Amino acid sequence: MRLTVGEHSVRHIRRIVRSLLDEWELLELCDAAELGVSELITNVVRHVPDRRCTVLMLRVAAGMRVEVSDGVPELPVMAAELSMDAEGARGLVLLDAVADKWGAERVSEGGKRVWFECWKR
Known part of the structure; x- marks a missing residue:
C-alpha cells in the first residue's frame, strides 16, 4: 500500500x-504485529516531512513480515543502542521486545525500509 499517513492512520x-492475519490464520501474532506496525507508522507521522510511505505485509513460512518504506534516508537507532531513558525511540525498544526480528536498511531510491517479523510458536 502506498499511503500518506496522518495521526489517525x-x-x-x-x-x-x-484482517490479513485472520485470513492467514495467524491471529496469535496479532498483538505483536499491531503494536509493531503502530510504532513504524507513528515514526513516519513524526519524522517524515511528507508523511508518505509504503507498507508491505507478507506471509512468510515462519509467520508474517511487515515492511514500511519512506523517503528519509536516516536509519533509526538500533534497539541495542537504545534505553528506556532515551528522549525518543521508545517505540523501537517496544518493537524489539515484541518482534522476533527487525531491522532497517537504506533503499536505492534514497529512503529507507524498516521491517519486522513475527513468527508462529
Whole structure:
C-alpha cells in the first residue's frame, strides 16, 4: 500500500493487519504485529516531512513480515543502542521486545525500509 499517513492512520492500518492475519490464520501474532506496525507508522507521522510511505505485509513460512518504506534516508537507532531513558525511540525498544526480528536498511531510491517479523510458536 502506498499511503500518506496522518495521526489517525494507525487505527486503520491495524485493522488491515488484523484482517490479513485472520485470513492467514495467524491471529496469535496479532498483538505483536499491531503494536509493531503502530510504532513504524507513528515514526513516519513524526519524522517524515511528507508523511508518505509504503507498507508491505507478507506471509512468510515462519509467520508474517511487515515492511514500511519512506523517503528519509536516516536509519533509526538500533534497539541495542537504545534505553528506556532515551528522549525518543521508545517505540523501537517496544518493537524489539515484541518482534522476533527487525531491522532497517537504506533503499536505492534514497529512503529507507524498516521491517519486522513475527513468527508462529
